[in-house]
Amino acid sequence: MVTNYKTHEVYGVSNEMIATYIERSDVDDLFIKGLEKNKHLVIYGASKQGKTALTQKHLEEKDYIRVNCSPASTIQDLYNSIVRQLNIEIVESREVSQEVGGEIKAGVKAKIKIPFFGSGEANLEGKETFNEGDKTSYKIVDYNLFLAQDLSELLRAINFDKKIIVENFHYLTEENQKLLSIDLRIFDDYKIQFIVLGIWREKNRLIQFNGDLVDRLIEIPVEPWEREHLKAIIDEGFPLLNVSFENVLEELIETCFDSVGVFQELCKESCYAAGVRETSEDTIYITADNISTAIEKKLSDYSSRHIRCLEAFVEQKAKSSDEIPLYIPYYFVKTLLNEDFDDITSGLKRRVIQEKIRTIHHRPDDVRPSDMGYFLQTLVANQIKKSISPPIFDYDIGTSSVKIIDSTFYFFLKNCNKEEILEYIPVPVGL
Template sequence: MYQTHEVFGVSNEMVSTYIERPDVDDLFVKGLEKNKHIVIYGASKQGKTALTAKHLEEKDYIKVNCSPASTIQDLYNSIVRQLNIEIIESREVTQEVGGELKAGVKAKVKIPFFGSGEASVEGKASTKEGDKLSYKVVDYNLFLAQDLSELLRVIEFDKKIIVENFHYLTEDNQKLLAIDLRIFDDYKIQFIVLGIWREKNRLIQFNGDLVDRLIEIPVEPWEKQHLEAIVQEGMPLLNVSFENVFDTLVETCFDSVGVFQELCKESCYAAGVKQTAEETVFISIENIQQAIDIKLSDYSSRHIRCLEAFVEQKAKSSDEIPLYIPYYFIKTLFNEEFEDITNGLKRRVIQEKIKVIHHRADDVRPSDMGYFLQTLVSNQVKKSISPPIFDYDIGTSSVKIIDSTFYFFLKNCEKEEILEYIPIPLGL
């Protein structure tokens, strides 16, 4: 007997319809075997976390979660805490890195290890004779990757380190971690980095030394046969059939496995299936439409709030009317054809179309657009838009949507009605 939410849907727990894709799962397993750093990227709700959960047990890794306020030192502190390494005392220090002075923390840490006899470093040691658990105290700079690597080597650390939500770090901290990954690689310490973006070589752009030292795994695209495999896996578990509505489901989800899973779940609920049915239940078009309405309501409330936050911009002085580029970007986006949006909006096209409707068209310079696009993700993070909706792909000079639910929202919402929710900036 299965519960519907155990079979279909987006969940922190592994659902029963996880399917393996050779070009994704096999590449991940290969990366684990080669002990190379692994970067898993793609839009939100596309299976990044599920991929790691499928192939790694909790005992195999420690996980650190990034937030907009996280620094590299925060990440390293988290690793140390999870290893139950006791920090005896600490003091602030300044370290020169790449010609710049960086703040850090120098600490004495108490390291447990199993062995016989007294351990003695700097003249300090203690031993539990019963289980031969000894301790030694060493100096450790919480800022330096090399110090952390040496510490992990001393305790014979053999787990993976998963960095979740890498995209939340500031660009400076992303660059610092990319540089440090080269050091960790020398010590055979493997990182698995998860982030929401869609272009290749994000970390390699920050540190060219990572070429051949990491494996990149895009979790997209989800092809039709992959989605079909999901329903084929789930139908016998719940005793339901999607055979009459499968194509409609695929057309509606826009290649988002998260949206697809949620629509499957809500369609079952609409058909009265909350657990394995006694007799086969055939999911109808009406059930699908009910599911679409429910998910559109769920996604709309969030996305409207995010769009309101995205366009908000305060003038630096009472006499100034800002350019309000974010506001005009949203107006331009909502007037684009859906197919053009899915292909990515080119920087040049965005600027030209913004100038057509802008209140100060002559003042919209390439440098203004450049700043807006280069800070696109960081500004969303600052405004608590989580996950971010838009990203700028430098390689193709285009804006791409990285929240997979936003396509569903755009396709199904009443655009003119949504624009009415977006506040018109003061002075326009």
Template structure:
């Protein structure tokens, strides 16, 4: 007997209908076997966390959930706290690295000592025995990747370190960690990084030394055959048949496995299936339509709130009317064809379209667009838009949707009504 939400839907736990895709799963396993850092990327709800849950046990890794306020020191501290070490005392310090002031923590750390008899004698000045185990205390700067690497080697650390939501970190922190990854690799301390973006070599743009040193695993695209396998896996578990509506659901989800899973789940609910059905039941188009309506309401309310927050901008002074680029960008996006949006909107195209409708068209300069686009994800995170909806792909100079549910929303909502209901900025 299985519950419907164990078989279909989006969950932090591994669901029963997870399917392995050779191009994705084998690449991930290759990264594990070759002892390389692994970068898993793609839009939200496309299976990044499920991939790690499928192939790793909890004992295989230490996980750190990144947030917009996280620093490298926060991340390193979190890693150390999850290990069998004891920080006896710590002191905040400031050092100069490459001409820049860096804040760190000099910590006196108590760790198990795994040496033999000779080694134990060498360390006797700074070691002590407790319950048959030998411990020693060493000073480390927990803000430095090399010190943290040395500490991890001291405690015989042999797990992977997973950084979830890497995209939430400020760009300077992402750059620093991209540099630190090279240091960690020298000590065979290996990371798995999960992030919401769609371009290749994101971290290599921050540190060219990572080229050929990491394995990148894109979780997209999802092929129609892959989505069909999900319903085939679910058939014997819930005793429900999606054959008659499979193409309809696939066309409705726009290659988003998260949306596909949720529509399958809600279709079962609308058919009265909350757990394994006693008899084979065929899901109807009416069941799917009710599921689509349910998910449109769920996604729609969130995305409308996110767009309202995204366009909100206040003038710095009563005499100044800002350019309101986010507002005009949103109007251009909502007015554009669905096909062009899925391809990605080019930077030059966005600027030209904004100038056509802008209240100060002559003031919309390339530098204004550059600043807006470079900070596109950061500005969304600051406004608590989680996950972010848009990202700027530097390699193709285009804006892409990175929240897979937003395509579903755009295709099914009344876009004119959404535009009309957007709050017009002050002064326009």
């Protein structure tokens, strides 16, 4: 019996598993080996490049707890979420202060009710109780919701054997990223495996925060997507929808700029343009006109978001002073939109950005290396603060260059009218 598929089940970007997921030996095999070795896994790359899909492919829901980060999340919030998802009963709690790294941190100390498995199986000390209804023994133990060691001991006491997936690690403040990186060393000692997902492109992001993680984690970049990978997606989808891209495949691959998310969306929209909403009885051949229609549709979708993001990015309130501010974000965007596309894809060097900003700046002599340094080091944090999600730009310290980490932004830049986009960007007050 032939299975009938809806087009959005075969192609596109979705929270659900897409039927055309393909395994890549340098990514999927590394992930599987990491699971077997029980080392922390760090999955990174631009947005919509398959990070979450990788975990969904190889793990069932019963195998993990997923914690989503937000700009407001603290380490305590993450640990609270883990405890809450395990349905662990908190008998009572109170706020406490804890010294961490010479600083006083607020935390919560709680009395936790956990099953008691007998001598030797749980090393937490506490008052033992007995539940007549379910014939289960329990222990009431003190537990600090801020400390990784307390959480580790609690998880070991209840025989916790799942993975902990941390989504959107990049949304955490740098301080909280560092704190979690330090705590991962403790979790590793207790054989509790974390899988960290984040949007960036350079290696060793967590190791920069904690050198002790060397040899304790495995990094898995989900990029690049090679041409043969994208062709394999088409081969996988052909028998499911009975739709052929053979006449336009090269054009389609060139258009997506190695972004599997853009590629999947263009495939979906091309099918819709050809009138294919589900598995076709007869083979349908996608045409160049179908591809053009798909490009126009996705450019419209992406443009509205990216223009709003650029407007928010350059927005800067002038302080109460007679001197006009430097407005570095505004000049950065102007520089970016005047760059050749090939130079943008290879990454914009810090020195080059500064030189080009100075050539068009209203106070060129005041654009100092320290000003550029501060702008670049806070690049992601400022985007998150302005609700630009996912972030568009990131600064790679290792190569001293700005890289685009929103995979749809390349498609937008290549297909938009840059002069028209510049007209949308508000000129700061005083210029």
